[in-house]
Amino acid sequence: MEVFRPSSLYEALEVRAAHPQAIPIAGGTDLMVELNFGRRRPEAILDVSRLPELQVIGREDGRVTLGAGVTYARIIRELADHPALAQAARTVGSPQIRNRGTVGGNLGTASPAGDSLPVLAVYDAEVVAASTAGTRRIPWREFLVGPKRNALAPDELIVAVEWRQPDGPGSFSKVGTRNAMVIAIAGVSLQLDTAARRIRIALGSVGPTILRAPEAEAFGAGILDESGAWADPRAEVPADALGRFGELAAAAARPIDDIRGTAAYRRHACAVLARRALTWALDDRRLAAG
Amino acid sequence: MLVRLNVNGGWREAEVWPGASLLSMLRDDLGLWGTKNACEQGECGSCSVWLDGELVCSCLVLAAQADGRHVETIESLSHDGVLHPVQEAFLEAGAVQCGFCTPGFEVAVADLLRRDPHPSEETVREALSGNLCRCTGYEKILDAVRLAADRMDQVTP
Numbered sequence: 001m002e003v004f005r006p007s008s009l010y011e012a013l014e015v016r017a018a019h020p021q022a023i024p025i026a027g028g029t030d031l032m033v034e035l036n037f038g039r040r041r042p043e044a045i046l047d048v049s050r051l052p053e054l055q056v057i058g059r060e061d062g063r064v065t066l067g068a069g070v071t072y073a074r075i076i077r078e079l080a081d082h083p084a085l086a087q088a089a090r091t092v093g094s095p096q097i098r099n100r101g102t103v104g105g106n107l108g109t110a111s112p113a114g115d116s117l118p119v120l121a122v123y124d125a126e127v128v129a130a131s132t133a134g135t136r137r138i139p140w141r142e143f144l145v146g147p148k149r150n151a152l153a154p155d156e157l158i159v160a161v162e163w164r165q166p167d168g169p170g171s172f173s174k175v176g177t178r179n180a181m182v183i184a185i186a187g188v189s190l191q192l193d194t195a196a197r198r199i200r201i202a203l204g205s206v207g208p209t210i211l212r213a214p215e216a217e218a219f220g221a222g223i224l225d226e227s228g229a230w231a232d233p234r235a236e237v238p239a240d241a242l243g244r245f246g247e248l249a250a251a252a253a254r255p256i257d258d259i260r261g262t263a264a265y266r267r268h269a270c271a272v273l274a275r276r277a278l279t280w281a282l283d284d285r286r287l288a289a290g
Numbered sequence: 291m292l293v294r295l296n297v298n299g300g301w302r303e304a305e306v307w308p309g310a311s312l313l314s315m316l317r318d319d320l321g322l323w324g325t326k327n328a329c330e331q332g333e334c335g336s337c338s339v340w341l342d343g344e345l346v347c348s349c350l351v352l353a354a355q356a357d358g359r360h361v362e363t364i365e366s367l368s369h370d371g372v373l374h375p376v377q378e379a380f381l382e383a384g385a386v387q388c389g390f391c392t393p394g395f396e397v398a399v400a401d402l403l404r405r406d407p408h409p410s411e412e413t414v415r416e417a418l419s420g421n422l423c424r425c426t427g428y429e430k431i432l433d434a435v436r437l438a439a440d441r442m443d444q445v446t447p
Contacts, residue, residue: 001307001308001309002308003291003308003352003354005354005355005357025352025355027350028350028351028352028355029332029350032311032332032349032350032351032352033330033331033332033350035309035311035352036311036330036331036349037330037331041309045308045309045352045354047352047354047355049355073344093332093420094332094335094419094420094421095345095398095401095416095417095419095420096332096335096338096345096346096347096350096398096420097332097347097350097420099344099345099346100346100347100350100351179416179419180416180419180420181333181419181420
């Protein structure tokens with residue numbers, strides 16, 4: 001086994017091109033478990049934790065760039081104006097894990113249970129991938145192609161993820177057996193886009209990959225229209241409509257039975273979390289309106 | 291491969307397997323057995339150390355990643371046989387049962403009190419959520435945190 005430790009992105013991309021079999025490591029919270037248990041013996045490891053280019057948090061003209069090497073601890077401290085992402089970051093592992101784990105790791109591992117992924121889905125984020133040939137932006141709907149599979153080419157590295165700063169309240173919530181160190185049984189992120197009068201919702205841990213719920217999104221935007229809540233945050237949205245929103249979100253889930261929970265429980269959890277998420281978003285707007 | 295790092299103030303080096311964790315280097319190559327090896331998957335916090343001042347599970351750090359960096363272990367807390375106030379508090383509060391989780395907990399508590407000398411109950415629980423005590427002596431551990439916070443408050447105005 002060989003370990004490459006480049007100190008610049010370009011050097012890392014050259015290693016990646018010459019040794020596509022080298023597994024990238026940043027925080028190590030996924031890969032080290034596999035090494036420690038002898039489940040994986042890669043020919044080579046590419047340490048990307050020393051690349052300054054991956055540590056960037058940038059904001060320009062309403063667009064946010066989050067470097068792939070930014071840890072969850074930094075997201076909590078530095079992206080407090082992104083409540084959905086900050087909430088997801090707070091549910092990751094434990095303090096020790098949040099000091100090491102990175103968004104790039106969630107994207108690279110591409111697990112349907114990656115906590116930051118439903119949030120990036122509702123941000124309609126783009127993944128910035130680079131190789132020695134150049135940089136490309138992969139639209140969110142094309143990035144995750146299956147359980148633990150993404151659209152990255154063998155010679156590419158994940159450099160960053162980008163999105164337009166959302167205008168409206170958002171949240172992330174998940175169900176598990178305790179608050180810390182939990183792989184979600186179900187996770188839901190919701191984001192209101194008040195300028196476009198749209199709702200975006202995404203589900204984690206309840207399908208082969210992260211799932212958006214387009215029917216729920218259209219229905220939710222419609223009930224806010226009918227109740228006048230887009231124009232007037234104090235307008236009441238009927239409780240049965242919120243319940244129906246939850247059911248439609250759950251209908252988009254494609255869950256399985258596994259050691260953490262049954263498909264039926266996961267679907268139920270999605271309905272409850274989605275209904276609560278929309279209720280919280282409406283409450284947030286009401287509070288902000290005073 | 292050769293890994294050289296600063297441990298508790300001194301530069302140390304060892305020839306390690308390229309896939310070795312920082313935890314295995316500390317214990318097997320440098321003889322620092324205070325950092326405990328239990329789950330090897332980041333669940334239990336027994337292997338907690340500081341890496342460049344940040345609390346991490348040393349089992350999840352590749353030793354090669356720590357090359358050239360600063361590591362502080364449980365052994366850094368006491369000096370010339372004088373225990374750190376957190377360690378004194380653990381003894382006094384009866385927060386040590388079998389003792390296996392104790393180094394990881396003490397490092398996590400010392401990390402918390404460095405950042406927040408007067409933590410709320412909720413902050414303490416969240417800060418220790420990555421450490422497991424299978425004797426389940428959590429109440430005494432929480433007592434020890436309060437005791438240590440009071441003591442350290444008196445020494446450092």
